[in-house]
Amino acid sequence: GAGVSQSPRYKVAKRGQDVALRCDPISGHVSLFWYQQALGQGPEFLTYFQNEAQLDKSGLPSDRFFAERPEGSVSTLKIQRTQQEDSAVYLCASNPTGPSPLHFGNGTRLTVT
Amino acid sequence: AQTVTQSQPEMSVQEAETVTLSCTYDTSESDYYLFWYKQPPSRQMILVIRQEAYKQQNATENRFSVNFQKAAKSFSLKISDSQLGDAAMYFCAYRSPPSNQFYFGTGTSLTVIP
Numbered sequence: 001g002a003g004v005s006q007s008p009r010y011k012v013a014k015r016g017q018d019v020a021l022r023c024d025p026i027s028g029h030v031s032l033f034w035y036q037q038a039l040g041q042g043p044e045f046l047t048y049f050q051n052e053a054q055l056d057k058s059g060l061p062s063d064r065f066f067a068e069r070p071e072g073s074v075s076t077l078k079i080q081r082t083q084q085e086d087s088a089v090y091l092c093a094s095n096p097t098g099p100s101p102l103h104f105g106n107g108t109r110l111t112v113t
Numbered sequence: 114a115q116t117v118t119q120s121q122p123e124m125s126v127q128e129a130e131t132v133t134l135s136c137t138y139d140t141s142e143s144d145y146y147l148f149w150y151k152q153p154p155s156r157q158m159i160l161v162i163r164q165e166a167y168k169q170q171n172a173t174e175n176r177f178s179v180n181f182q183k184a185a186k187s188f189s190l191k192i193s194d195s196q197l198g199d200a201a202m203y204f205c206a207y208r209s210p211p212s213n214q215f216y217f218g219t220g221t222s223l224t225v226i227p
Binding site for chain 1: 163204213
């Protein structure tokens with residue numbers, strides 16, 4: 001595709017529900033990142049993939065958060081038993097490799113009620 | 114871990130004037146990359162400009178330029194001839210080559226006054 005695509009754009013979940021957020025990176029991009037952005041804040045790192053390998057998941061806030069990229073392209077961020085503090089914009093970004101800048105999607109705004 | 118600091122939560126500029134957004138960072142690495150991203154209300158982060166630490170020359174992209182002071186670990190963004198479309202959140206970012214990890218500041222909200 002022409003850019004990084006994220007879906008859904010908006011998601012409202014009741015506390016305790018599970019959600020799955022999808023990211024379709026730019027074709028051929030090796031690296032894929034997930035970030036969490038609270039209102040008025042900068043993006044906070046969650047996890048990073050190189051192809052299908054999850055190289056860094058140190059930013060995942062709890063074991064309720066899980067990410068996968070099984071075939072090295074599309075990635076899914078899953079949040080189990082959502083809590084109100086999970087409400088944020090979740091940004092996905094990709095880059096080819098090396099010193100290339102990140103290309104971001106439009107993000108998914110998650111609201112937990 | 115590297116940290117990126119943007120000390121100006123909000124800035125405003127008159128249309129057609131010049132504004133400078135500040136960014137400092139902390140690192141022990143000698144080779145790294147710095148970026149400025151713009152985030153309009155649509156939420157999509159858009160690359161504005163990038164700077165390689167090994168290059169002494171400051172990067173320039175049309176109306177956007179940086180003042181990179183490696184010793185001071187400072188990376189400010191200058192926007193000349195500000196336009197209404199420049200209004201957005203601006204984030205400074207640091208890339209660590211060994212880990213390919215990107216670190217972002219907390220952002221500066223820029224308002225352009227007509």
